[in-house]
Amino acid sequence: MSQDTKLTAPSAPRGLFLFLLIYGGMTVLAGVVAFKQVQLWPSNLAVEAGIFPFLILVVVSSTITQLYGKDLANRLVWFGFVPLALSAALIFLVLGLPPSPEMTEFRGDDLAAFERVLGQTPRILMAGPFAYITSLLLNIWIFSKLAGSGEGNTIGLMVRGAIASALSQAVDSVIFITLAFYGEFDITDLLIGQVIAKVTLSFVLVPFLITGGVALAKWLDSK
Incomplete structure (x- = not known):
């Protein structure tokens, strides 16, 4: 191979490339912001803030399933462990x-808060x-199973997405809250x-x- 020869990487659709970037970022962010519990006003019920990036993961996985296939979406879920593992390793390194x-002397409160938040993430990163x-994987499976003759219909797409997300997220809540917070406080209100x-x-x-997301990906892919 000559010095002027360059390897050409296979190109990905622009929509897929964008959602891959979003997916990797949300897998890392979900584990960090999950440290905070947010009150559901006006009730006393609470949620851990990781639900917001995690719902984006659900949206991205469903969008990729719809446009690029179930197999690719499943592979993306497994590859999502890579940014999770790297972020966990870097957190342990930094801690x-x-x-x-200078930070110890003048910014002791900031240091303590930083270590308190990130020091709690190992259990969250294990539960996550x-x-x-x-x-x-359950979301992708349900979303795919519900696909039928109306797969390309907008209403059908919305219904499939809602049902798959609701069922998979209920399961996610039970698993995550129990593993991450059980024994630290009463998790009943948080779980509900x-x-x-x-x-x-x-x-x-x-x-x-x-x-x-589907409309955006189709628009980007057409460019």
């Missing part, structure tokens, strides 16, 4: 490195993969709030996000 003298792999919030958002928000 293990000594802080600078179990819930992640189960719920997303999580299931209610995810099922509600699955019917109210997810269908429109999926149809929007």
Whole structure:
């Protein structure tokens, strides 16, 4: 091979490329923001904030299933462990490195808050993969099984997305909340709030996000 010869990488559709980038970012972000519980006003029920990036993962996986196939979506779920593993390794590395003298002396509160939040993530990062792999594969399976003669119909797409998301997210809530927080506090309100919030958002928000994602990917692919 001459020095001027360059290897040509296979090109991916633009829509797929964009959603792959979003997917990798959301897998990392979900485990970090899950540390915070958000109150569901006006009730006393709460949800862990990781539901927001995780719902985006559901939307992306359903969109990819619709446009590029179930097999590719399933492979994406498994490859999602790569950014999860890298982020966990970097978190442990950063926590293990000594802080600078200036930060210890002048920003002790910031250092303590940083270590408190990220120091809690190992259990969350352990719980996350179990819930992640189960719920997303379940979402893809249900979404694909519900496909029929109306697969290309917008209403049918929205209904499939809502049902698949609601069922898979209910399962995700039970697995994640139990593994991540059981024994630290009473998880009843958090678990109930999580299931209610995810099922509600699955019917109210997810269908429109999926149809929007499909339309965006088709538009990008046509360019």
